[in-house]
Amino acid sequence: MSANASERLIEATRELLWERGYVGTSPKAIQQAAGAGQGSMYHHFAGKPALALAAIRRTAEELRAAAETELGGTGPAYTRIEAYLLRERDVLRGCPVGRLTMDPDVMADAELRAPVDETLDWLRGRLAEILQEGLDSGEFSPSLDARETAAAIVATAQGGYVLARAAGSPAAFDTAVRGLLALLSPRTAH
Amino acid sequence: MSANASERLIEATRELLWERGYVGTSPKAIQQAAGAGQGSMYHHFAGKPALALAAIRRTAEELRAAAETELGGTGPAYTRIEAYLLRERDVLRGCPVGRLTMDPDVMADAELRAPVDETLDWLRGRLAEILQEGLDSGEFSPSLDARETAAAIVATAQGGYVLARAAGSPAAFDTAVRGLLALLSPRTAH
Numbered sequence: 001m002s003a004n005a006s007e008r009l010i011e012a013t014r015e016l017l018w019e020r021g022y023v024g025t026s027p028k029a030i031q032q033a034a035g036a037g038q039g040s041m042y043h044h045f046a047g048k049p050a051l052a053l054a055a056i057r058r059t060a061e062e063l064r065a066a067a068e069t070e071l072g073g074t075g076p077a078y079t080r081i082e083a084y085l086l087r088e089r090d091v092l093r094g095c096p097v098g099r100l101t102m103d104p105d106v107m108a109d110a111e112l113r114a115p116v117d118e119t120l121d122w123l124r125g126r127l128a129e130i131l132q133e134g135l136d137s138g139e140f141s142p143s144l145d146a147r148e149t150a151a152a153i154v155a156t157a158q159g160g161y162v163l164a165r166a167a168g169s170p171a172a173f174d175t176a177v178r179g180l181l182a183l184l185s186p187r188t189a190h
Numbered sequence: 191m192s193a194n195a196s197e198r199l200i201e202a203t204r205e206l207l208w209e210r211g212y213v214g215t216s217p218k219a220i221q222q223a224a225g226a227g228q229g230s231m232y233h234h235f236a237g238k239p240a241l242a243l244a245a246i247r248r249t250a251e252e253l254r255a256a257a258e259t260e261l262g263g264t265g266p267a268y269t270r271i272e273a274y275l276l277r278e279r280d281v282l283r284g285c286p287v288g289r290l291t292m293d294p295d296v297m298a299d300a301e302l303r304a305p306v307d308e309t310l311d312w313l314r315g316r317l318a319e320i321l322q323e324g325l326d327s328g329e330f331s332p333s334l335d336a337r338e339t340a341a342a343i344v345a346t347a348q349g350g351y352v353l354a355r356a357a358g359s360p361a362a363f364d365t366a367v368r369g370l371l372a373l374l375s376p377r378t379a380h
Contacts, residue, residue: 019294020213020294021211021213021214021293021294023210023211023213023214024211024213024214024294094291094292095352098349098352098356099292101284101351101352101355101356102284102289102292102293102352102355103211103292104209104210104211104214107355113356113358116356117356117357117358120352120353120356120357121356121357124353143372143375144372144373145368145369145372147365147369148365148366148368148369148372149369149372149373150369151350151353151362151365151366151368151369152346152366152367152368152369152370152373153369154349154353154366155345155346155347155348155349155350155352155353155366155367155369155370156342156345156346156349156370157345157349158345158348158349158352158353159288159344159345159346159347159348159349159350159352160341160345160349161291162285162288162291162292162310162345162348162349162352163310163314163341163344163345163348165291165292165297166288166291166303166306166307166310166311167307167310167311168303168307172341175337175338175341176338176341176342176344176345177342177345178335178338178341178342179335179337179338179339179340179341179342179343179345180342180345180346180370180373182333182334182335182338182339183334183339183342183370183373183374184373185333
């Protein structure tokens, strides 16, 4: 029961951080959503910041694992990047990691910001590796810089969420991603 | 004095929305930041939603005017888009319009979301016009779709803010933008 309470508290915090942001997530709301009492919460976690850190770390781990599903494939670089960008996702909720950058309280706390930064940094690095493979095999125009192109890919996805949320429609994400893929496409560049 | 109070209330709301988000911005905090009393606030505005709408509309107008400074130039399409993306901006604060998409209360209110959507839509449309000019003049690869490419450009800028805020450094914005510009560059595409 005790392990379950800890688990429920983390999941409730993830949900509330996503829906309401840090400042809008009260310890009381977390306890209610988790079906856990105040004593249970403070038995498992030092407080809201510790619980938020556990929630953000778990979200970050899930993002890495999900990205690696497509990026860790064996096909050509372009195909793996395309699969990553076009995979099904809950676009209107925003990127569970990226949107934390717009939460003032998360950004103001170096400990809470660290997993956000590390995750986006890992994703850029992973994409840069794959782009470099594609450059080495002649798949892409040799004028491309792997690191800068990787940053543009991550930025397009992150900005795609912004456009989709503004429009209230996932199509805006897809349009931006298709625009980037056309620019990156071996056919266009050669 | 009365017109000044209205003005100060709008500016204080813009600042607080940016710093604290909608839920973190109390009418009392607005009044304190504006140096205006409760009576003055409710004399000028029906309440916090009306004040937030005025603040968001003003921010949206400023973004359009600032974008048009570079986009409305007379040079080649690529040069104007490059100037727009590379112009000086307070990257670490995030896009004053785009970041509102990660504010759950702003997105949940159709009236507050409308100016956010309209502004990003206008920006995409304006960039698509310029890209079409570049396509018509043979500046870009004819395989590019103006509308999709415009969406990728806006997304890269919006995502560039996300990456910069996560890293705590404006350089992450610049890297993403340089990556996109290299993909778009007439030299790369031809």
